[in-house]
Amino acid sequence: MKDFKNLEPKDNFYQTSLFFPMPVVLVGTLTENGKTTFGPYSLLAPFWVAGKECYTMILECRNSSNTAQNIIRTGKCSLNFLPDDKKYFKQEVKMGWPGDKPEEKMKDFPLTMEDGLRKEEDPNGIYPQILAESFQVVECTWLKGLDGADQDSVPLEEGKDHYERASYHNFNGITSPYGAHFVLRIDKILMKPKYWNTIVNGVTASGFPRVPTDFGYRDSKNFWYSRFKKPHGELLPQRQTTISSVRYAADRLQTDVKFTDDALEKLVRVPRIFLPTVLKGCVKWAEENNIKVITAKEMDIINDKRSKEKSKK
Ligand SMILES: Cc1cc2nc3c(=O)[nH]c(=O)nc-3n(C[C@H](O)[C@H](O)[C@H](O)COP(=O)(O)O)c2cc1C
Numbered sequence: 551m552k553d554f555k556n557l558e559p560k561d562n563f564y565q566t567s568l569f570f571p572m573p574v575v576l577v578g579t580l581t582e583n584g585k586t587t588f589g590p591y592s593l594l595a596p597f598w599v600a601g602k603e604c605y606t607m608i609l610e611c612r613n614s615s616n617t618a619q620n621i622i623r624t625g626k627c628s629l630n631f632l633p634d635d636k637k638y639f640k641q642e643v644k645m646g647w648p649g650d651k652p653e654e655k656m657k658d659f660p661l662t663m664e665d666g667l668r669k670e671e672d673p674n675g676i677y678p679q680i681l682a683e684s685f686q687v688v689e690c691t692w693l694k695g696l697d698g699a700d701q702d703s704v705p706l707e708e709g710k711d712h713y714e715r716a717s718y719h720n721f722n723g724i725t726s727p728y729g730a731h732f733v734l735r736i737d738k739i740l741m742k743p744k745y746w747n748t749i750v751n752g753v754t755a756s757g758f759p760r761v762p763t764d765f766g767y768r769d770s771k772n773f774w775y776s777r778f779k780k781p782h783g784e785l786l787p788q789r790q791t792t793i794s795s796v797r798y799a800a801d802r803l804q805t806d807v808k809f810t811d812d813a814l815e816k817l818v819r820v821p822r823i824f825l826p827t828v829l830k831g832c833v834k835w836a837e838e839n840n841i842k843v844i845t846a847k848e849m850d851i852i853n854d855k856r857s858k859e860k861s862k863k
Contacts, residue, residue, distance in 0.1 A: 564593070565766030572764045574642055574775065576661075577609070578628035578678035579620030586628075586663060586679040587652035589617040590642040592764045594629065597733055605736040606693065608721070613730035614711045616652050621692050621732050622703045628666055629688040629734075630681040634762035634778040638683070643773045667738045685759035686741050690734035697733075699723025750856045755780050790818050799825045807836045812846040816853070 557567055564570040572592035581587050593610035607629070611618045621627055632638040645655050662682035668689045669677045680687045694700045699722040706713065712727045725731045741749065748757030760778040768774050796814040809832075820828050835852050836844050844852075851857065 562766075565768060569765060572766065573631065574639065574762050574764045576630040576632060576642060576645070576681060576684075577617050578630060578680060579617050580624045580626060580676060580678050581616070581620060581652045582623070584676050585652065585656070587616055587620070587656055588630070588645060588659070588661075588681070589615060589655075590646045591617065592766065607688065607690065607734045607736065609732045609734060611730050611732065612648065612728055613713060613724055614706055614728070615648070616655075618730045618732075619705055622705055622730075624676075625692040625694060626668075626678055627690050627692070627734065628678040628680045629690060630684040631686045631759075631761070632661075632681065632683055633685050633760040635760070639762060639773075639775055646773070667740055680740065684740075684742075685745055685761075686739065688734075688736055689738040689740070691737055693722070693733045693735050697722035746859075750859045753783070755783065788819050789821070791822060793818060795822075796820075796825065796829075800829050802826075803829055803833055805833045805837075806842065807833045808843045810843060810845045813844045813849045816846060816849045 560566040564572070573594060575591050575594055576588040577591050577594075578586045578588050591609060591611060595608055596605075597608040598604065598606040609617075609621075609627075613619075617627070632642070641660065647655075663679040664682050666677060666680040666687060666689050669675065669679075677689065680689070694703060697719045699719055702715070703723045713724050714727065715724065718727075718729075719725050719731070721731050722733050723730065742759070744757065745759050748754065758781050762778060763776045765774040765776070793811055793814050796817045797809075797811075800809050800814060803826075809829075813832075817825065817828060832844055832849070832852055836842070836848065841848060854860070
């Protein structure tokens, strides 16, 4: 403690009071005439990551921005992750000036706009376009029903730069006079083939995209960001249990499904705390597939979360 100084958190604490690493994303949304406009955003994080009915991200945004107003009106956006390149970051910062109208900001826009997968699957629908230069894109729909946001999420009145309400939402919709949060359902993830291959077929240091890190607007002058550096993998020390202790846990399940030793051997590295859940997941899969005995072969099928993608190759 003696090596630290106390620092009061101030508004926008992530950039006024911390060094907080963030992504840089150009958020594509639809204007009133159905054209796509882009705004740069960093306060964007995975929100529901497992165990819910879908996956979501959360976006924190000035509520008078084109992006917030367009999401309130149409509920759709594309999250475009551009690789680290000074010319891209320059463009992103240029698009961050508050108050510019979409026609002004999109004039001479140098990046390549194209339709995403949502549009391909629903040619009559209108969806924000995506940027071809991105290494990954997430197509999203705002979950307007959460936190009662559907009750009062209406566009700002003409000439107003913020909302005046008796109360504000906690985590979705208009959350303060100038702020908004949007819980965004992940509809599609579009990945460039090289990085798709890294995710589906195995990670290597050279298989990562060049991801930039934003540190926000700091000296009332600059947006600070750091360049991509090749990642380094740090091995997780594996703690191994024995087949007999996995067998002990398996024998306690209420089921007729049996496990062979070579199947259980594949679970000796699973932390003990997760074993009952993992075993129950295997049994559920076996019951759904009418299998009475789980061998190593069935375990491989269960473990291969990416098998569908691999067969699509
Ligand atoms: C790299 C970068 C990151 C930004 N991140 C955010 C953010 O997370 N939330 C926010 O409200 N504004 C953020 N801004 C400021 C917005 O980009 C700015 O309000 C801009 O006017 C929004 O554009 P839009 O009105 O077209 O949506 C960021 C700006 C830059 C350059």
